[in-house]
Amino acid sequence: MQPTDIRNPDYFHKVVDCQWACPAHTPVPEYIRLIAAGRYSDAYLVNWKSNVFPGILGRTCDRPCEPACRRGRVEEAQQAKPEPVAICRLKRVTADYKDDDDVKKRIAAGKKTKSNGKKIVCIGAGPASLTVARDLAPLGYEVTVFDQDPRAGGMIWSQIPRFRLPLEVIDEEVNYILDLGVSFKQRKITSMKEVMKEGYDAIFVGSGAPRGRDLDIPGRKEGAKNIHIGIDWLSSVSFGHTTKIGKRVIVLGGGNTAMDCCRTSKRIGGEDVKVIVRSGFDEMKASPWEKEDAQHEGIPIMNFLVPKSFITQGGKLTGMTFEKVKAVYDDKGKRSLVSTGEPDQAFECDDVLVAVGQENSFPWIEKDCGIEFDKWGLPVLDKATFQASVPNVFFGGDSAFGPKNIIWAVAHGHDAAVSIDKLLNSEDLKLRPAPGVTLVSQKMGIHEWSYDNEIAGDARYKVPWADIKATLKNVKMEVELGFDVATAWKEAQRCLNCDVQTVFTDKLCIECDACVDICPMDCISFVPNAEEEVLRKNLNAPATNLTQDLYVSGPLKTMRVMAKDEDVCLHCGLCAERCPTGAWDMQKFLAEMTYAGDGCRNHQNQKKKAA
Numbered sequence: 001m002q003p004t005d006i007r008n009p010d011y012f013h014k015v016v017d018c019q020w021a022c023p024a025h026t027p028v029p030e031y032i033r034l035i036a037a038g039r040y041s042d043a044y045l046v047n048w049k050s051n052v053f054p055g056i057l058g059r060t061c062d063r064p065c066e067p068a069c070r071r072g073r074v075e076e077a078q079q080a081k082p083e084p085v086a087i088c089r090l091k092r093v094t095a096d097y098k099d100d101d102d103v104k105k106r107i108a109a110g111k112k113t114k115s116n117g118k119k120i121v122c123i124g125a126g127p128a129s130l131t132v133a134r135d136l137a138p139l140g141y142e143v144t145v146f147d148q149d150p151r152a153g154g155m156i157w158s159q160i161p162r163f164r165l166p167l168e169v170i171d172e173e174v175n176y177i178l179d180l181g182v183s184f185k186q187r188k189i190t191s192m193k194e195v196m197k198e199g200y201d202a203i204f205v206g207s208g209a210p211r212g213r214d215l216d217i218p219g220r221k222e223g224a225k226n227i228h229i230g231i232d233w234l235s236s237v238s239f240g241h242t243t244k245i246g247k248r249v250i251v252l253g254g255g256n257t258a259m260d261c262c263r264t265s266k267r268i269g270g271e272d273v274k275v276i277v278r279s280g281f282d283e284m285k286a287s288p289w290e291k292e293d294a295q296h297e298g299i300p301i302m303n304f305l306v307p308k309s310f311i312t313q314g315g316k317l318t319g320m321t322f323e324k325v326k327a328v329y330d331d332k333g334k335r336s337l338v339s340t341g342e343p344d345q346a347f348e349c350d351d352v353l354v355a356v357g358q359e360n361s362f363p364w365i366e367k368d369c370g371i372e373f374d375k376w377g378l379p380v381l382d383k384a385t386f387q388a389s390v391p392n393v394f395f396g397g398d399s400a401f402g403p404k405n406i407i408w409a410v411a412h413g414h415d416a417a418v419s420i421d422k423l424l425n426s427e428d429l430k431l432r433p434a435p436g437v438t439l440v441s442q443k444m445g446i447h448e449w450s451y452d453n454e455i456a457g458d459a460r461y462k463v464p465w466a467d468i469k470a471t472l473k474n475v476k477m478e479v480e481l482g483f484d485v486a487t488a489w490k491e492a493q494r495c496l497n498c499d500v501q502t503v504f505t506d507k508l509c510i511e512c513d514a515c516v517d518i519c520p521m522d523c524i525s526f527v528p529n530a531e532e533e534v535l536r537k538n539l540n541a542p543a544t545n546l547t548q549d550l551y552v553s554g555p556l557k558t559m560r561v562m563a564k565d566e567d568v569c570l571h572c573g574l575c576a577e578r579c580p581t582g583a584w585d586m587q588k589f590l591a592e593m594t595y596a597g598d599g600c601r602n603h604q605n606q607k608k609k610a611a
Helices: 009-015 017-021 028-036 040-051 054-060 070-074 087-097 100-108 127-139 167-178 192-196 230-239 256-267 288-296 406-423 485-492 514-518 532-538 574-578 603-610
Strands: 119-123 142-147 183-186 202-205 227-229 248-252 272-276 305-313 316-329 335-339 345-348 351-354 393-395 436-441 500-504 524-528 550-552 560-565 584-592
Touching (some): 009 436, 028 485, 040 054, 054 167, 127 142, 127 167, 127 202, 256 288, 316 351, 532 550
Parallel strands (some): 119 202, 227 351
16 A cells, blocks of 8 residues: 555545534534533534534534444444444533623624625525525625525424424524624515526525425325325424324324424324334434434334325324335345235324425426426536536525435535635636645643543433423423533543544654554554555454545555554554654644635636736
């Protein structure tokens, strides 16, 4: 293998598994260390810069960072159920304990008072549009956000139940953005052509995936009065239009919307609430914790049942029938659901909530306006720039590539804002900015580091819940209470500081093997060089996780190489403490994404223009 080029900004970024996995690339270890130091406002602003909605996401994020967390891997031998650091709930800690006035002042300091004369419109006031507005307004752009609803937030406030996400948290973080000089107006857009004629320099579409899929099976029309589309029903509850439901409720679907529907039903009159899913439990799209929360509230989840018909009597819904199926896999691993041959199962109900998926709907975008769509009804976009076939039109969030989640919408918003800024400054949109990277030694003395490198052996701490007897009676009472300060500190100590990297200088190495002897994970080896497949097998502990790289040095005096498996390294610094020559050093790596503005532009082109 060739020596590792640690100058490549992606190399050490990838080693910080949580940040690499986050679509918005939030520097997770950085804000967790700030929490441990009691610097909650600073930790909040680290989040606000990258993921925009720390308090909201600290309650509702799909947490792609947590399955990637190294803690879950290195605990496998010690814990019966290894678990990652509670990254998401620590994010909430920054919002719960920040100094509100201090944060508000520091965010307001970025407000641009002078316009650059260019106007941007965002259609839809969800997380993607708000991110675009947050990134562009401080640069002097006049940003207007339109939404058919009376307040900004999109699905964040219209579809996520209040018992998961209080309204005051939404309002606070949305207002941080609007207070930057963003104009929000309630307006239902009915014609893209009309918007195009209004003189905006760029148009961003962040209208989400507003249409829930229906279920066209026998009895649907007859029972229509008591059969509800899940996302529409959740919005109706949020708006206060729906305040009760029948005692017997069936929720169809296995995603997070289905979990919100069943838990909401339980709070507004549902006594016998059940979730019925066509797939297996492990295959459900709902996040594991969402399924656990529903079951904790006494809601059964029934699997491998395919809806066959709605049962009605006298024009009124009374139940549903289902076919029992099983999963069968072919020799390529493709799954099919086939009937078990058992008799159909019937369940009585008063109401059914259909939460079997969402799809995009653009009835307001005329076919002859120049915007191209694919066969699935999605806009044809450049996947890097989010630019549509009309050059000054961009899409993001669910409206771009179909339903995902808030953190992906934020990432799309950042990228689209870069594209808009480059377009309106006559830049090549395809030249994407590299992240800002710093790599600084943490050495303070011979055996002292500027960070806490002691590995806490604690198991993951649980977030406390409010009394279930009270929460099930109040649709607006928040269930999770969040960590207190002491527990937040203890959970923060579980972080392995993966951004403090082990940096090796081969010219200083005397091959004494002291680092090999002291490494608690056997992840350092001095071996003859070879092709990667062979080298991985020849290490002291074979490196089997191909998604994480090997750190390979140049040839040493014995013509061997140092090969380190980045996958299970604890970043404990023992190798650097033990090394007699300083060949190993612990260096803090910080990758910061480059957002819209001067940093994302091609300065060479700017110099040519100036000349």
